[in-house]
Amino acid sequence: MIRTMMRPGGGVSLRRRLVWQFILLSAVLVAGLAFTVGWVADRASRASQDAVLGAAVTAVADGIRSVDDGLELELPYGTFSMLGAMGEERIFYAVRVDGDPATGYDDLPMPPMPPEGLVPVFWSTDFRDARLRLASVSRSLLIEDRARQVVVTLGQTRHGQAAIARDTARSAAWAAAAFMALALPVALLAAGAVLGPIRRLAQVVAARGxxxxxxxxxxxxxxxxxxxxxxxxxxxxxxxxxxxxxxxxxxxxxxxxxxxxxxxxxxxxxxxxxxxxxxxxxxxxxxxxxxxxxxxxxxxxxxxxxxxxxxxxAAGPLDIAAIVQEVVRATAPIAEMREIEVTTEGLALPVQMHGDARMFEIALRNLMDNALKYTPSEGHVHVAIRPSRTELRIEVLDDGRGIEGDPAALVARFRRGGNVGDTGGSGLGLTIVSEVAAAHGGRLIVAPRETGGTCAALSFPWA
Ligand SMILES: Nc1ncnc2c1ncn2[C@@H]1O[C@H](COP(=O)(O)OP(=O)(O)OP(=O)(O)O)[C@@H](O)[C@H]1O
Ligand SMILES: [Mg+2]
Incomplete structure (x- = not known):
């Protein structure tokens, strides 16, 4: 029975299905072949044995002669020994003249239809607890000046032939088992060959950027x-x-x-x-x-x-120091308006990175916007790039009102803190920043500063 095999992932395994189908098909073919081989071998040996039996019964019939006081029968023992060649067989014979037993086993059954001449009639029957194969021929003989019909019947057991048939069937079964044992690796190979191109196509598609x-x-x-x-x-x-x-x-x-x-x-x-x-x-x-x-x-x-x-x-090489500087410059009017002092650190020299400049600009603008928005007038915002051996950190530090609650929760879309008061905003800024960080393999860390205020940092591991 072919079962539909479901993987935990929910997909049906084509490979298993192919292997099962192949094995089932081979099993049916092999069983059919084994049966056919046994049957053909049995038929062939039966036919050859029948030929010997037919020759023997004809030889017996040929050996009957009409003599003055009746019939004379010469049993051809050489022929009889051929009948036993395949094993210990029992042999029975009967000669009937016009239906009356003349010699041999009187109770040996008669053929189902009377034989015509020396062309043997074959049949099988049970006789004296044995299964017999019999052949009959007839001859016309002049006995005491009268034409009489002499029917000769010869029967033999077929133990030898049955044993050979059993042997043949057993050999065929072994051969079938050997083929079945081969079927599994062959099925796996065949399934691999069929699925190989699909796997390669999947690899080609998966390998794309x-x-x-x-x-x-x-x-x-x-x-x-x-x-x-x-x-x-x-x-x-x-x-x-x-x-x-x-x-x-x-x-x-x-x-x-x-x-x-x-x-x-x-x-x-x-x-x-x-x-x-x-x-x-x-x-x-x-x-x-x-x-x-x-x-x-x-x-x-x-x-x-x-x-x-x-x-x-669309990543490319970029100078993150220049982008930070540009954002600081662009937000300077707001800082000025709110009388917030903005200081920078680590922006003098270019800091090369790989990424999308436009995305960085959006992220940094949001961090600057938060720092300036949530810091009271005459506050202080410090923007720093701090490269270390393992990571590159871009920090925006303020000494404003500080964050409330779990900073990680503020990253959710449209989530605003309880500290916003009447400061306007949509709650998307930190969502945008953390998405930019994630797209570049980095992360956003928002934490309260020990001295009061907030530290929002973008951290990128060096590739
Ligand atoms: N520097 C900061 N100081 C104090 N609180 C902050 C700071 N940055 C963010 N927050 C808190 O985190 C919340 C989420 O920030 P986010 O930038 O996502 O939204 P927003 O500033 O309220 O709105 P938007 O940026 O979309 O205009 C803010 O509402 C605020 O409560
Ligand atoms: Mg914001």
Whole structure:
């Protein structure tokens, strides 16, 4: 019975299925062959024995002569000894004249149909506790001037032949067992040969880099061509979907940011022109809400961008010190506005890394943004690159309000701390930073500083 073998992973093993089918098929073939060999051998030996028996009965019939006072029978003992050649056989004979027993065993059964002349009639029957094979011939003889029908019957046991048949069957069974023993390794080999091309195709596909969306060009047997075509079709669709995502991200960024900043500018203008305190308060709420919306939109788009770029990882050599410096420079106006002093360390010399510069820029901007956002005026933010023998750390230290609770929990999407008060934000910043770190084989560590404030560090092992 073929069982469907399920692996813990849920897949059916093709290899096992092939091996089982091969073994079952071989078993059926081998059993059929063994049976056929036994049957053919039995038939052949039976036929040759019948020929000897037929010759013997004819020889006996030939030895009957009509004499004055009846019949004279000369038994050909040489022929009889041939009948026993295959083993200890018992031999019976009977001669009947016009149906009446003349000599031999009177009770030896008569042939099922009367023989015609010297062409022997063969049949089998039980006689005196033995299975006999019998042959009969007939002759017409002139006995006492009358034509009489003489029927000669000769019977023999076939113990020798049965023993030979058993021997042949046993040999055939042994040969079958030997073939079956061979069937397992042959089945494993055959399954390996069939599955080899599939395995090689899987290796070729698995060995590709995550960004490699070129069609798979691999020599496969004709039967695997449909699979290869589907893989390539899938890759093409994936490439198209990714290109669409990229276009969508940039278009959405453009279409959301531009009108939002326009609304904000207009509201600020109106705010500067109004004298009515109620209108001014309302306009301030609008400016704030629009500011929040545009921040959220920016964060969501940056998040999408980071996810997209993690998939399409476009790594290259980069100078992380230059990127940090650029982010510090870009956030300087906010620091200035909030009267926060920003100091740096380790940015003077280039620090070479391998990665996606745009992703690093987004991550560092978020860390700087947090440090400046959660630090009160006249606070201090320190940005440092610290290469050690085993890792490269980029640290953003502040002496602000510090984090509350488990810092690891703050990495979750849209999760904001209990310390935010009325500081705006969407809770995506640290999610983005940790995704950038993970895409580069590093990690984000957020921890309270002993002196108060927060230390947010990106750590990358040296490749
Ligand atoms: N330097 C920091 N000092 C104090 N708390 C911080 C600091 N950085 C992060 N946090 C806490 O971690 C939370 C999550 O930070 P995250 O940057 O993900 O979100 P956010 O700053 O609230 O919003 P977003 O960055 O999306 O505008 C913050 O809400 C804040 O509670
Ligand atoms: Mg943030």
């Amino acid at each position: 995550p960004r490699d969306l070129r069609p798979v060009r691999h020599q496969t047997p004709r039967e695997l061509q449909p699979l290869l075509r589907s893989i390539n079709g899938l890759i093409a669709r994936l490439r198209a979907a990714l290109e669409m995502t990229e276009t969508f991200i940039f278009e959405a960024a453009h279409r959301i940011r531009t009108p939002l900043s326009l609304v904000r500018t207009e509201a600020e203008l109106a705010l500067s022109e109004t004298d009515d305190p109620a209108t001014a308060a309302r306009l301030r709420r609008i400016v704030r809400a629009v500011g929040e919306s545009s921040r959220s939109a920016n964060q969501i788009l940056d998040h999408a961008m980071v996810l997209y770029r993690s998939d399409q990882f």
